[in-house]
Amino acid sequence: MKYAFPLFSVLALAPLVLPGFHVTLLTEILIFALFAMSLDVQVGYARMFSFGHAAPYGVGAYVAAFALSSGNLPLPGAVLVAVIAVFILAIPIGWLCTRASGVAFAMLTLAFAQLAHAVIFKWNGLTGGSDGISGLLRNHGPWGFAGLESRQGYYWFTLAIVVGSAFLASKFVRSPMGTAIVAVRENEKRAVAIGYEPRRLRLAAFVISNTWAGLAGALHAGFLLFVSPELLHWTLSGYVIVAVVLGGAGTLIGPMIGATLMVVGGHQLSAVADSWPLFMGLLFIVVVVAAPNGLWGIKSSIANAIAVRKAGRLEVDHVAS
């Protein structure tokens, strides 16, 4: 990750030179990237395809919205409360969902997400029903710190959280637990034989992934200052999975790139062409055909190709001498 620091520096300095709208767009990209990265922990490392990842995202957003509006908590406090709430909810739901694996797991997550959507849609008094909760405010901190209220302030806040999360996630997947999760994905029987418990590891991956999605959702609430049941709609679950696969599952950075492409691509394409979904669809198809391991996979295939060519040359040299 030799590019991490320069990239971070560029992103951190961006608001100083970019016009306002670009900062807004960057904030949205960062949040969606975090969301996609959170799903990658589950999909890429534990191979648990979730069709209901909008649920923790949406619940995180709603809890943060309650905390901001009714609870009057400062913004970081609201985000923290949302993360804790999603964490607590993820444990029992994950426990149930991890009873199954493969497609059945995916459909269970979908079912729970649809239930969450129905509850939020129906529970008018609390959630505002289909109209959602609007007019949220980024409340001051306890010492009147108002830096997060501005567009740039919120961008830096988001950037810090997203970069921190990406750093932690990359540590996590290489951590003792992270490698154990990959081991279960690669060869479950063998992992059991050397003493690991797949269900517990899957549950851990589920809870961590969901909690991170909740964090992204809470950031979304603070960003748009509006929440509505669309945040829990299955189409969002679909889009985030597409972002993960598009970018390259199991790489953390790939899904973030996929997410960026989906937000920027969707936004720019729709500005120039009415039929932009058609072009997005074609793009997905082309990526699948041309880049089996997603966009980030292109980089490693190029690296591999170079390595193979070098190795070939060495061999040739060897034979020649």
Next chain:
Amino acid sequence: MSLLECRGLTKKWGALVAVSKVDIAVSAGEVVALIGPNGAGKSTVFDLIAGTTQKTSGTVAFRNEHVEGLSAAALTRRGMGRTYQITSLFPSLTVLENVRLAVQSCEPRRAYPLFSRLLLERTTEEALKWLHRVRLREHANTLAGLLSHGDQRLTEIAVALAMNPKLLLLDEPTQGMSVEETRGTVELLKSLLKDTDMAVLLVEHDLEVVFGLAHRIVVLDRGRKIADGLPAAVRADPGVQQAYLGAGHVAH
């Protein structure tokens, strides 16, 4: 009392008797080889001991404890490690990570600490030590799936050893290796087993390997034990010669 004590092991597949009333005992520090012609039931006996196949009758006692019906994971925790005939590493993890997973599974903290740097450092060090001993140190950061076949088998051994087993079940450790690799592996195993009280039960086709390593040899033929003794005695046993040579003659 031996470390491993099997009595009357029997396995029937319907009417077919694969293993019949086999007794095997392995003591601490002992290297026992299980040999026999194809279809003699070596692998079945192995699977019965490792718990991956349910036996029809008989008993398996490990460290004075009946271990019937225990899962592979439970046996591992009790100190019975094994390698697999078909290599079963985690291909997209590095060699180091493969071994580290084994080291770390023996850690008392079963809560899988998330970011314990100490644990990570200690287990990495331990894993590197094992890699060093199987001479794979320089491949530590290679993906296991990209290793040569021989090196994968060595990694398998390192993984098994890393869990500090009291008894190691080695399932054809040199299968598919070149003559040179086989020789190297035998030397390596010898050196690994030199100052340890770990016991080994070895299934192997290659008699070179068997006679190079084993303290004692158990011979199976058609599911029955036909010999059990020191290498020299077994080599001289007419029954064994009959079983091997007879089978060989028929085959040729």
Next chain:
Amino acid sequence: MSVTRRSLLTNAAMISAGAVLPSLANPAKAQANAIRIGVPTGITGNWAALGQQIQRACRLYAKTINAKGGIDGHSVEFVYEDTQGDPAACMRKTTDLIERGGINLITGIISSPESLAVMPRLNDWNALYLATISGAGSLTAANFVPNVFRTCTSGPMRAKTIADWIADSSKKRFFSIAQDYAWGKSSVATFEKLITDLKKEPVGQVLSPLGTKDYSSYIARIRETNPEVLYIAMAGDDATAFLKQAAQYRLADRMQLVTEVLDIVNIKPLADASVGLYGVSQYNFAYDAPGNAEFVRLFKAEYNEIPDTFEGEQWQALEFLAEAIRRAKSTDTAAVRGALEGMEIDSVKGRVKMRACDHQAEQQVFVAQVGKTEGVPYPVPKIIKAYPAEAVVPGCRKDSY
């Protein structure tokens, strides 16, 4: 750290400056160039049919007014963006239109959640939004913001119109079916309260989830209750599906069907099965007003069709906006807002007044019945009675009666 902190503060200052800038820059830009109006609407996705109505009205308006030399010499230009009905996308598109495009006039947003997401920001953006579809009562009540004007009718107004119309009828027993979301629920609540006040009896109510495909169970329930009138608060594809299935069960033979939304887009697929259906026509192509006759003529010439509800509603909004810009002699937000407040125009629905207190346009609402008419190949809503604004518009900043 100190650097970050300082730049943070500098930037906070820059933003507050930025919020003021457009209002200074825009009039000058508008004087020199075209008047640009942002339309974040549903071009693709589930809302495409309504989005098409919005776009058709805007295109025709631009073409017509620019042919006449624009507004005070400035041509009018619409910038369309696709939101697919998603509030987050609508927010992004609107931000883009306003901040990057330098536009301060927005119209054509479809869903109520989209409107509600955008509205709290309008003040910071110093931009105006003219609501032409969103019927949620709260837009001009609990969620009122000064920079929003609703030129179309609201849900409560339509419910009130039907209740008034029913007051004259001898029918007593009423059943309601509504889509299970904010608008449907508030419509049913308003309607049931009003008819209860009229000493009539609501005998049952069903809320159908959005996207329901099979309405047969609800129809069975309605048949079992056997009301005299069925009040329907449904819109979009769900409305079409329900009306179609109701027709297959011959529901109209047993009871009177009254729908809060009588749009051509929903009844056209039903063909003759829709004949006889009653309902509220927010805008009606056959309404006899000079402005409407001209609009329908232009529309037919352009699209070879008669205009539907939101084509009329959108046209009315644009007439309001154009007149306000003329009177304000600028597109400056505050000036246009000032001009709009209390402004009266002769629109496609007759005389319409934008009241100053909550920015709801006071206008008459029509009750119509579907029937055949000359020159149109499919049945269309025909006005049977018009209710004046005084009777149907709720009190100021209220969405109930």
Next chain:
Amino acid sequence: MGSSQVWLNLTLNTLALASLLAMLTIGLTLIFGIMRIMNFAHGALYMLGAYSGIAAAQLLGNFWIGLLAAPLAAAAFGSIFEYTLLRRLYRRDGGSFLLVTFGLSLVLTEAIRLIFGPNTRDVDLPSVLSGVVWFGDEPYPAYRIFLIALGIVVLASLAFVFLRTRLGLLIRAIAQNAEMTHALGIDVQLIRSLTFAVGCAFAGLGGYLAVPLITGYIGMGGAAIIDAFVIVMIGGMGSFFGSAAGSLLVALTQTFGNYYLPDFALVATYLLMICVLLCRPGGLFGEQE
């Protein structure tokens, strides 16, 4: 309307809905069984069937033509897709299929909007189907009776093909073990392509048959795909009989649920799926993991 009439009504409604759902899901489950892929484009093919059926029926002024055109169009399009794209991907993991079929559904939906416009489309029923059947003094739509009859005929003939013909045997064999079947000298690829085409044809037919109830609209595919997945999961992925049973169960839940507990209608199907999957992760008729 007496209570026995209500029951008769609800039962018929259940059967009619089940028959529509079965058309939608049979294709999905067949394709999963034989190819192990989740076809996210199934909803878009359903929509394609609806729109091409409407177009054909309107062009020739005959409803019945649509019953032919819809499955043909969907099968033709599905085959082209299978031949040009899916075939390259058989060795890939689930993610590739997800992305490519998701991409296709975007392309197809948007192409249909471009060709047919965003407005709702409908088809005229012939008089024999647009009428009603009287049960006492209660009218019941003839079209729903037609749906029930058609559903029974289609399911019965499919069951015959599945259980009694060589093709059915091959399909079941490939679903169980494709490599083994291939080793027996059978052209697995041909059977796969055929099954995919047939699966798409049923999606198309289902879409067209739904038009007289819900009309054809942009977004009908998206609404259908989730229902279809739920039913296929409840029945068991890859199981023909499972998807028939799942359709009936879901139709039963929705029809009676909407009548007796309308507030829970939204979640009833999902609760049903959760219960089934927690007890039998492979679905009612699927292989248990």
